[in-house]
Amino acid sequence: MKNIQARIEESVEELIGNLNAVVAEIAIETIARRTRKRSVRNDRRSSKGHPHRKPEEIAALAEELHAQICLTPGETMRTLAERVKQPATLLAVPTGKLLDAGRVKKTGQRQFTRYFPVGRVVKKRVRRTKTR
Numbered sequence: 001m002k003n004i005q006a007r008i009e010e011s012v013e014e015l016i017g018n019l020n021a022v023v024a025e026i027a028i029e030t031i032a033r034r035t036r037k038r039s040v041r042n043d044r045r046s047s048k049g050h051p052h053r054k055p056e057e058i059a060a061l062a063e064e065l066h067a068q069i070c071l072t073p074g075e076t077m078r079t080l081a082e083r084v085k086q087p088a089t090l091l092a093v094p095t096g097k098l099l100d101a102g103r104v105k106k107t108g109q110r111q112f113t114r115y116f117p118v119g120r121v122v123k124k125r126v127r128r129t130k131t132r
Contacts, residue, residue: 061084061094065091068084075115103119
């Protein structure tokens with residue numbers, strides 16, 4: 001009887017050891033899979049669904065937006081977005097950078113907000129020829 005009891009305890013201990021090893025292996029695989037998914041997801045899109053942009057891209061877009069504001073002061077973001085050929089939602093960050101830098105000022109609220117350049121504005125002059 002003692003021999004059977006000892007074999008049962010030995011088998012149970014072996015089973016528990018195997019079960020612990022399987023659970024640990026599954027846990028490691030699950031953690032690795034989750035971190036892999038999370039890192040891939042973070043590379044693709046931000047939380048709002050827009051692609052992540054590099055600071056150089058944002059700076060170039062801010063310069064292009066500033067040039068359009070200088071050419072046509074007092075325009076709405078909708079008009080400026082059409083001229084820059086970008087959705088207005090993607091111009092929020094470059095616009096904020098221009099406002100923070102003091103290169104642009106705004107008047108109005110919401111969809112009626114108008115943007116104006118600050119400081120000296122250099123506009124391209126259009127030469128008109130006289131017609132007879």
